[in-house]
Amino acid sequence: MSDIEEQMSIPEPKISLEEVVKAYLTIRNRKNSLAQEYQAKDRELKAELDQLEQVMLGSLNDVSADSIKTSGGTVIKTLKEYYVCSDWEHFSQYVIDNEELHLYQKRLNQTGMKEHLESRREDGLPPGVSMMREFQITVRKPTSK
Numbered sequence: 001m002s003d004i005e006e007q008m009s010i011p012e013p014k015i016s017l018e019e020v021v022k023a024y025l026t027i028r029n030r031k032n033s034l035a036q037e038y039q040a041k042d043r044e045l046k047a048e049l050d051q052l053e054q055v056m057l058g059s060l061n062d063v064s065a066d067s068i069k070t071s072g073g074t075v076i077k078t079l080k081e082y083y084v085c086s087d088w089e090h091f092s093q094y095v096i097d098n099e100e101l102h103l104y105q106k107r108l109n110q111t112g113m114k115e116h117l118e119s120r121r122e123d124g125l126p127p128g129v130s131m132m133r134e135f136q137i138t139v140r141k142p143t144s145k
Helices: 003-008 017-062 088-097 110-119
Strands: 067-070 073-076
Touching: 017 067, 017 073
Parallel strands: none
Antiparallel strands: 067 073
């Protein structure tokens, strides 16, 4: 940088941490507000779609059809299956007895793993498990006095 450029450069003002925190909270509050607005509108639209789906399902059932083609699009009825467990103790025993571990999802229970490690500090991490740590910043709005 030349002497003239150095003389002409304007130093950037230093922003105080208090101002940064205020800006952060303002943006976070606006983001949360927008998220709430979105969620409310999304629920509204989902309810409308559900009503229209029921009308279309009724139309398909009325004519015993699995699909109907219209000039606006094709309506297709499909059967989706969902599985829920009402008795984890019996299901877990079934999985163990039949060696059907693939019936579980492969993910760790974060709270359970933390409790496990706290109760067995001397054992360290179980085989095949690693731990990652990262710092996160939490900003709280000031409490009213």
